[in-house]
Amino acid sequence: xxxxxxxxxxxxxxxxxxxxxxxxxxxxxxxxxxxxxxxxxxxxxxxxxxxxxxxxxxxxxxxxxxxxxxxxxxxxxxxxxxxxxxxxxxxxxxxxxxxxxxxxxxxxxxxxxxxxxxxxxxxxxxxxxxxxxxxxxxxxxxxxxxxxxxxxxxxxxxxxxxxxxxxxxxxxxxxxxxxxxxxxxxxxxxxxxxxxxxxxxxxxxxxxxxxxxxxxxxxxxxxxxxxxxxxxxxxxxxxxxxxxxxxxxxxxxxxxxxxxxxxxxxxxxxxxxxxxxxxxxxxxxxxxxxxxxxxxxxxxxxxxxxxxxxxxxxxxxxxxxxxxxxxxxxxxxxxxxxxxxxxxxxxxxxxxxxxxxxxxxxxxxxxxxxxxxxxxxxxxxxxxxxxxxxxxxxxxxxxxxxxxxxxxxxxxxxxxxxxxxxxxxxxxxxxxxxxxxxxxxxxxxxxxxxxxxxxxxxxxxxxxxxxxxxxxxxxxxxxxxxxxxxxxxxxxxxxxxxxxxxx
Amino acid sequence: xxxxxxxxxxxxxxxxxxxxxxxxxxxxxxxxxxxxxxxxxxxxxxxxxxxxxxxxxxxxxxxxxxxxxxxxxxxxxxxxxxxxxxxxxxxxxxxxxxxxxxxxxxxxxxxxxxxxxxxxxxxxxxxxxxxxxxxxxxxxxxxxxxxxxxxxxxxxxxxxxxxxxxxxxxxxxxxxxxxxxxxxxxxxxxxxxxxxxxxxxxxxxxxxxxxxxxxxxxxxxxxxxxxxxxxxxxxxxxxxxxxxxxxxxxxxxxxxxxxxxxxxxxxxxxxxxxxxxxxxxxxxxxxxxxxxxxxxxxxxxxxxxxxxxxxxxxxxxxxxxxxxxxxxxxxxxxxxxxxxxxxxxxxxxxxxxxxxxxxxxxxxxxxxxxxxxxxxxxxxxxxxxxxxxxxxxxxxxxxxxxxxxxxxxxxxxxxxxxxxxxxxxxxxxxxxxxxxxxxxxxxxxxxxxxxxxxxxxxxxxxxxxxxxxxxxxxxxxxxx
Numbered sequence: 015x016x017x018x019x020x021x022x023x024x025x026x027x028x029x030x031x032x033x034x035x036x037x038x039x040x041x042x043x044x045x046x047x048x049x050x051x052x053x054x055x056x057x058x059x060x061x062x063x064x065x066x067x068x069x070x071x072x073x074x075x076x077x078x079x080x081x082x083x084x085x086x087x088x089x090x091x092x093x094x095x096x097x098x099x100x101x102x103x104x105x106x107x108x109x110x111x112x113x114x115x116x117x118x119x120x121x122x123x124x125x126x127x128x129x130x131x132x133x134x135x136x137x138x139x140x141x142x143x144x145x146x147x148x149x150x151x152x153x154x155x156x157x158x159x160x161x162x163x164x165x166x167x168x169x170x171x172x173x174x175x176x177x178x179x180x181x182x183x184x185x186x187x188x189x190x191x192x193x194x195x196x197x198x199x200x201x202x203x204x205x206x207x208x209x210x211x212x213x214x215x216x217x218x219x220x221x222x223x224x225x226x227x228x229x230x231x232x233x234x235x236x237x238x239x240x241x242x243x244x245x246x247x248x249x250x251x252x253x254x255x256x257x258x259x260x261x262x263x264x265x266x267x268x269x270x271x272x273x274x275x276x277x278x279x280x281x282x283x284x285x286x287x288x289x290x291x292x293x294x295x296x297x298x299x300x301x302x303x304x305x306x307x308x309x310x311x312x313x314x315x316x317x318x319x320x321x322x323x324x325x326x327x328x329x330x331x332x333x334x335x336x337x338x339x340x341x342x343x344x345x346x347x348x349x350x351x352x353x354x355x356x357x358x359x360x361x362x363x364x365x366x367x368x369x370x371x372x373x374x375x376x377x378x379x380x381x382x383x384x385x386x387x388x389x390x391x392x393x394x395x396x397x398x399x400x401x402x403x404x405x406x407x408x409x410x411x412x413x414x415x416x417x418x419x420x421x422x423x424x425x426x427x428x429x430x431x432x433x434x435x436x437x438x439x440x441x442x443x444x445x446x447x448x449x450x451x452x453x454x455x456x457x458x459x460x461x462x463x464x465x466x467x468x469x470x471x472x473x474x475x476x477x478x479x480x481x482x483x484x485x486x487x488x489x490x491x492x493x494x495x496x497x498x499x500x501x502x503x504x505x506x507x508x509x510x511x512x513x514x515x516x517x
Numbered sequence: 518x519x520x521x522x523x524x525x526x527x528x529x530x531x532x533x534x535x536x537x538x539x540x541x542x543x544x545x546x547x548x549x550x551x552x553x554x555x556x557x558x559x560x561x562x563x564x565x566x567x568x569x570x571x572x573x574x575x576x577x578x579x580x581x582x583x584x585x586x587x588x589x590x591x592x593x594x595x596x597x598x599x600x601x602x603x604x605x606x607x608x609x610x611x612x613x614x615x616x617x618x619x620x621x622x623x624x625x626x627x628x629x630x631x632x633x634x635x636x637x638x639x640x641x642x643x644x645x646x647x648x649x650x651x652x653x654x655x656x657x658x659x660x661x662x663x664x665x666x667x668x669x670x671x672x673x674x675x676x677x678x679x680x681x682x683x684x685x686x687x688x689x690x691x692x693x694x695x696x697x698x699x700x701x702x703x704x705x706x707x708x709x710x711x712x713x714x715x716x717x718x719x720x721x722x723x724x725x726x727x728x729x730x731x732x733x734x735x736x737x738x739x740x741x742x743x744x745x746x747x748x749x750x751x752x753x754x755x756x757x758x759x760x761x762x763x764x765x766x767x768x769x770x771x772x773x774x775x776x777x778x779x780x781x782x783x784x785x786x787x788x789x790x791x792x793x794x795x796x797x798x799x800x801x802x803x804x805x806x807x808x809x810x811x812x813x814x815x816x817x818x819x820x821x822x823x824x825x826x827x828x829x830x831x832x833x834x835x836x837x838x839x840x841x842x843x844x845x846x847x848x849x850x851x852x853x854x855x856x857x858x859x860x861x862x863x864x865x866x867x868x869x870x871x872x873x874x875x876x877x878x879x880x881x882x883x884x885x886x887x888x889x890x891x892x893x894x895x896x897x898x899x900x901x902x903x904x905x906x907x908x909x910x911x912x913x914x915x916x917x918x919x920x921x922x923x924x925x926x927x928x929x930x931x932x933x934x935x936x937x938x939x940x941x942x943x944x945x946x947x948x949x950x951x952x953x954x955x956x957x958x959x960x961x962x963x964x965x966x967x968x969x970x971x972x973x974x975x976x977x978x979x980x981x982x983x984x985x986x987x988x989x990x991x992x993x994x995x996x997x
Contacts, residue, residue, distance in 0.1 A: 034882075079982050079984070082984050082985075083984065084982075084983075084984065085905070085983060085984060085987065086984055087984065087987050087988055087991060088909070088912070088987070150908065153908075154899045154900075154904070155899075157898060157899045157904065158898075158899040158900060160898065161893065161898055164940065164944075165947070168944060168947070169947055176944065179944075180937065180940065180941075180944075183936065183937075183940060184933055184936065184937055187932075187933050187936050188929070188930065188933040191929035191930075191932060191933060192926065192929060194908065194911060194929070195911070195915070195922065195925050195926060195929060198911055198912050198914075198915040199915055199919075199922070201912065201915070202912075202915050202916055205916075229919060232922065236926075
């Protein structure tokens with residue numbers, strides 16, 4: 015099992031797509047793209063078969079150029095490896111890229127070869143981010159993801175796509191430059207204490223002499239800012255609704271499904287794993303921000319009239335829950351958070367897809383103009399209903415165990431004084447129950463009520479849409495019934511984190 | 518005898534350039550329009566011979582010539598090679614600018630060769646007299662190069678350049694005279710020895726601050742930055758490429774030497790320079806947002822990039838110097854690539870306005886891709902050399918101490934602003950356009966197109982495999 019092949023094969027395919035022989039042959043390009051994404055997904059499934067749960071890191075590999083390390087004189091080399099967390103996210107990425115390649119059929123109408131090339135560059139960069147075992151390799155791939163995403167939004171989006179894409183680019187770029195400052199601080203701590211240039215995540219160590227706690231806190235906050243933009247944490251969330259609304263459907267699916275996970279992944283990997291002492295200091299403030307995320311986004315979603323915006327704000331709310339789970343600092347909470355990341359990746363991309371189908375058929379996303387669509391689109395209504403239920407956290411669907419574990423973890427958390435996180439969790443549960451209304455409102459206003467005459471001729475889902483929706487819905491059901499099959503990969507991956515926090 | 522020895526050991530490249538300069542200036546009296554190709558080949562062969570002659574210079578140990586007023590070591594040879602290589606590219610780029618005014622072809626190349634020669638002298642100078650004279654020579658050839666283009670704008674730009682350069686030179690000479698007053702020496706080594714033995718005084722601080730600030734003019738750092746927009750817009754594009762690279766390389770090299778030998782004893786100087794460079798970065802990047810012409814954007818970007826380099830350069834250490842060198846090399850190639858693209862555009866129907874770029878990605882995909890690689894490299898996006906350079910530069914700032922983290926954060930913000938306007942250029946190329954008249958680019962600027970492809974390829978290759986260049990920069994910095 016070669017991790018290099020998994021990570022770099024998409025970018026090779028994308029270079030192939032940029033050759034002039036593919037210009038104009040859009041059916042051929044789409045077929046090759048789907049075929050390749052399918053093969054890539056199957057290949058990534060092999061990794062789960064050969065995965066050794068007990069090992070700290072699997073499939074470790076290093077790329078050298080003629081025997082030279084990549085940035086050998088700086089101690090940076092292209093090393094990759096998988097642990098449980100990365101493995102699951104890699105699978106999710108590969109799966110969602112396949113799904114969005116299939117979903118591109120209806121919504122992408124021009125410049126096909128460029129589109130698929132960008133999608134695969136995006137896939138390489140996301141996979142590289144999840145597999146990187148070196149801080150700066152992580153950063154390289156993190157930055158690489160910006161350019162394809164910018165073009166995917168701005169070239170194939172609608173309405174204010176250029177503005178939204180630029181917003182996305184600038185928000186993420188500023189966050190990532192803060193992150194770079196933080197990373198360089200870590201690198202320098204390591205250099206001072208061991209006098210060895212190294213940026214490998216596993217080798218990084220520093221003591222309090224070389225890295226006083228206040229500097230660690232500064233580094234932790236700088237790194238966190240980068241992830242907070244991506245997650246997003248609320249004062250920095252402004253790019254997300256805009257980018258989601260104006261991006262084409264498959265791109266919104268990727269954005270919600272994978273890119274938001276990179277933020278949470280980074281917090282686990284860097285803030286919690288590398289800087290646990292600093293994280294303990296800033297975590298009470300994070301709980302507060304998580305609370306704001308959950309509550310504020312839910313209430314904002316409640317007043318929106320654009321369906322895509324509602325789903326986007328519900329994503330922000332879910333990410334607040336992920337953050338709350340991470341802040342509980344014990345195994346149950348963190349496992350729940352990781353599980354919710356995966357669950358949200360699947361559910362939100364499904365929801366964005368059904369919204370995209372509605373928009374594709376009716377040409378509007380305003381819920382006040384829609385209504386009664388269940389009469390003409392019964393199958394879509396059924397799938398959307400399942401996905402909305404999954405998003406609410408109904409038992410037997412995938413996000414129920416996740417949310418349950420997050421709240422359970424928060425309630426048993428022993429890190430905070432005065433029942434701080436317990437109170438926050440309790441209030442969040444109450445608000446969440448109230449905020450379910452926005453999903454019900456979405457369902458009610460689009461699918462029920464009176465059918466306008468305009469939508470009488472609207473058709474139901476066609477084959478490829480049916481396949482996507484049924485696959486996504488069945489995944490939510492299957493993993494809702496057997497969440498343990500995922501959790502066994504998460505527990506060993508976060509063991510060293512929970513050891514550090516003594517929970 | 519010692520004269521010949523000195524020249525052959527340390528100034529061979531300058532001598533070769535001097536010969537081609539003389540040939541060109543003699544020919545310019547006799548030959549007319551028809552021979553403009555000849556002038557180009559004389560200039561190119563002069564530069565090429567100079568490049569070859571660098572191989573015969575004495576490197577180890579450091580060679581001092583002409584009573585220690587000229588120095589030749591690994592660092593100078595490396596910087597000279599960079600200058601000569603980029604001037605070769607600039608000569609190849611300037612074909613179109615020259616043929617538009619072909620009765621003055623010989624003069625253009627004469628001035629260009631003079632500029633290159635004096636910038637080589639700036640690099641190898643080891644006392645203040647040589648430095649001052651060669652800097653003035655560089656400035657003089659630049660005045661006329663700027664004014665070379667037809668029209669009012671170029672004359673205005675040249676005049677602005679003259680006035681601000683005169684002012685900055687006055688400040689620089691003021692500092693030098695103070696230093697001479699304290700130590701009684703003009704040679705760098707002698708002054709260094711003097712301040713090893715004697716405690717620096719307040720006047721010393723004043724002197725070094727004046728010297729450093731006076732030298733900042735060519736880098737377009739803030740007190741003397743306002744010329745850059747008009748000069749870039751007013752002068753011919755290949756002259757802008759010249760101003761953007763060659764004086765900058767020379768001044769950065771000489772600043773590196775001065776920081777090590779003379780200016781290093783002052784505590785206040787790095788603080789002042791750091792503040793000035795941060796201010797310049799903010800000023801230039803914010804100014805660039807509203808610009809509608811590509812050349813003006815590049816002017817702002819060159820000022821900002823010089824500010825990043827100066828920031829790191831003023832915090833003297835071997836590691837920092839190697840990062841600056843790496844940044845300088847990658848920046849030169851990206852910048853020349855962008856200028857090559859601009860020259861191609863200038864000679865087609867696309868023009869130099871931002872809005873003129875519309876639809877370029879669909880009509881000329883390969884050209885647009887290479888241009889985009891250069892621009893993304895300037896913005897510092899990954900898999901270009903600009904990413905590695907920015908990352909390396911930042912690591913130097915962090916290494917210099919936790920005090921500089923706030924400054925680093927401000928610089929990071931300015932880089933985000935820069936990312937906005939760079940991305941805007943690329944985004945414009947992907948916009949749909951209605952007009953049908955500007956479709957395919959002319960083939961008459963083959964050399965510029967080839968240079969663009971080569972520069973973007975270098976940017977990509979260094980971005981993916983930077984280790985060889987990194988090692989080289991470390992070696993060179995260690996040898997200063």
